[in-house]
Amino acid sequence: DAGITQSPRYKITETGRQVTLMCHQTWSHSYMFWYRQDLGHGLRLIYYSAAADITDKGEVPDGYVVSRSKTENFPLTLESATRSQTSVYFCASSDGIGQGQYFGPGTRLTVT
Amino acid sequence: GQQLNQSPQSMFIQEGEDVSMNCTSSSIFNTWLWYKQEPGEGPVLLIALYKAGELTSNGRLTAQFGITRKDSFLNISASIPSDVGIYFCAGLAGKLIFGQGTTLQVKP
Numbered sequence: 645d646a647g648i649t650q651s652p653r654y655k656i657t658e659t660g661r662q663v664t665l666m667c668h669q670t671w672s673h674s675y676m677f678w679y680r681q682d683l684g685h686g687l688r689l690i691y692y693s694a695a696a697d698i699t700d701k702g703e704v705p706d707g708y709v710v711s712r713s714k715t716e717n718f719p720l721t722l723e724s725a726t727r728s729q730t731s732v733y734f735c736a737s738s739d740g741i742g743q744g745q746y747f748g749p750g751t752r753l754t755v756t
Numbered sequence: 757g758q759q760l761n762q763s764p765q766s767m768f769i770q771e772g773e774d775v776s777m778n779c780t781s782s783s784i785f786n787t788w789l790w791y792k793q794e795p796g797e798g799p800v801l802l803i804a805l806y807k808a809g810e811l812t813s814n815g816r817l818t819a820q821f822g823i824t825r826k827d828s829f830l831n832i833s834a835s836i837p838s839d840v841g842i843y844f845c846a847g848l849a850g851k852l853i854f855g856q857g858t859t860l861q862v863k864p
Binding site for chain 2: 677684686687688689692702703734736741742743744745746747748749750
């Protein structure tokens with residue numbers, strides 16, 4: 645089915661472990677984004693990408709790494725997970741920076 | 757940095773009532789977007805506004821891009837139970853900045 649998908653939907657990991665969250669879109673949108681959503685903070689941009697091999701930091705990039713070797717995929721890696729990274733992570737895509745973004749269903753990550 | 761003030765934070769209304777919420781900022785935005793998020797789901801785009809003064813409708817939803825480009829409003833007419841959720845405004849000026857959300861509950 646077309647659209648934007650995220651995997652896994654739920655993940656529990658331990659402090660210090662590396663974990664990668666996957667995002668895949670079938671619209672061939674040039675822009676892709678990663679947000680985290682926490683109570684009291686709303687949605688905060690972690691990283692975004694304007695095209696394959698082009699990425700840029702958002703508001704809260706520390707502790708995260710992204711890559712975009714293919715237009716349709718935009719994985720987010722937590723190199724050494726910390727409890728403060730417990731959150732719900734949303735991936736989004738859009739046709740342009742000025743266009744509405746379309747969100748995936750989210751990944752709920754718990755770091756113990 | 758840029759911030760959006762969204763109000764009210766929450767609303768509990770009777771089915772059939774109209775709803776109004778707004779977002780304000782000290783910064784100018786080129787685009788205003790309104791999203792709805794239901795529990796366990798990602799935000800869904802409801803309305804996009806691209807020009808100051810623009811008024812756009814999507815069914816029972818109407819949104820306006822403020823003349824000053826520093827605010828936007830969302831109205832929902834004749835609310836129904838499935839309108840429940842969190843409504844987010846977002847302003848775009850280089851990057852998308854989200855408001856804190858308005859939680860809407862509708863009593864049948």
